[in-house]
Amino acid sequence: MKRAIPVVVLSIAGLVPVWRYTPSTPVTTPSASSSSGSSSGTGVKGPTVNTSKGPVQVQVTFDGDRITAVKMLQQPNHPQTTAAVPKLVAETLKAQSADIDTVSGATITSDAYKKSLQAAIDSNHANSKSSASSSGSASSDDSGQTVSGPTVNTSKGPVQVQVTFDGDEITAVKMLQQPNHPQTTAAVPKLVAETLKAQSADIDTVSGATITSDAYKKSLQAAIDSNHANSKSSASSSGSASSDDSGQTVSGPTVNTSKGPVQVQVTFDGDEITAVKMLQQPNHPQTTAAVPKLVAETLKAQSADIDTVSGATITSDAYKKSLQAAIDEEG
CATH class of the missing domain: 3.90.1010.20 (Sufe protein. Chain: A)
Known part of the structure; x- marks a missing residue:
């Protein structure tokens, strides 16, 4: 009987570490x-x-x-x-x-x-910022316009923005395409916030996301230019409609270029050019940015003797040829 006691004690002692270990597993x-x-x-x-x-x-x-x-x-x-x-x-x-x-x-x-x-x-x-932008875009649908910038391909992946405007004011920016990369994910909210603050693409590059930042700004600038051109075109169309009773609309010839066809439509009130509208133009950021400048210069000079827009030489030359032909036809 005395020999059995230590055996039982050892057995119980052996169970102690097992009991203590179980909860920590x-x-x-x-x-x-x-x-x-x-x-x-x-x-x-x-x-x-x-x-x-x-x-x-x-x-x-x-x-x-x-x-x-x-x-x-x-x-x-x-x-x-x-x-x-x-x-x-x-x-x-x-x-x-x-x-x-x-x-x-x-x-x-x-x-x-x-x-x-x-x-x-x-x-x-x-995602929170994107949702906020989407909400902003939806809220301005009645009075705003949504413009998608071009896709800018980078070594990290494609970048594309969609911008919502209320007139010339940027009310929302949404990413349609972006690289699946931590730096990009972190950079996008900063880029969007800076855009809404600056109301332009003239914003700082986000440190650590230079490639994405540059591509974002290119797509954004093209969207801004496109909205600006559309506003000018709408204004020109309004001008053309208002002068229909006393003016005449003349379409210039289509001028084919390596970038694509260019054709203008000019509205005259007597010899005065009252409006210019693009009937055909290359789908290119430089062209989109150049058209408002060309139209503005035309209305100012009242002729096709205007400067070529830097970075859009081919489009500028084709624009002036189509414009001159329309002026000659009216004259």
Whole structure:
């Protein structure tokens, strides 16, 4: 009987570490957090960041701009990572950003976590801005006009904007195409905000996203020019209609160029040129920008003896030929 006592004691003692170990095995803090916030928030997946330890990817749940949950979609199967994740998630929820400390002993995982997290935050921010822009565009549909800029191809991917105008005022900018890249995602809201503030494409390049910024500004400028040309064309059309009783409309010949056909329609009141309208023109940013200048110069000079627009020499020359022929026909 005395020999049985130590055996029983050892058996009970052996159960103690097993009992203590069980609760610490599952690391479920992120999942629990995600579940608690997913019902009222938006889930955004960050990109997969490959490391020497394995891939890292997070999914973040937002309520507006507030981070309500973070869940690991991919993480290295490593004790340090398992121990680090709850700390990273807790710090994220506290800081409400990716500006958190690296967990000691899990530097690689921490850095990858923060990269994936930051991209998800940037994506949510861009989506919020895009929604705001879309709302602004919808609200101005009755009094505004939506113009799509051309697609600008870059080494990172295509960039294209859609701009909503109320007259000459830019009321909204929406991205139709953009590179799937963290820097681009972070840059777009800044570019849109600067555009609405400056009311032009004369804005600063976003640091770290130079290629996208330059392409954005090109597409934006073309949309602005197109809206400006459309406004001028509408004004010219109005002028033409108002002078129909006492004037005459003459179409110049089509002048074919390497950029495309060019043809003008000129309205006269006696010998006075009262309006010029483009019947055909190349679908090109330089042409779109040049036409309002050519028309304005024509109305000022009252002739085809006007300067060529820099950067649109071919279109300018063709415009003047079609214009001169219309003037000659009227004369």
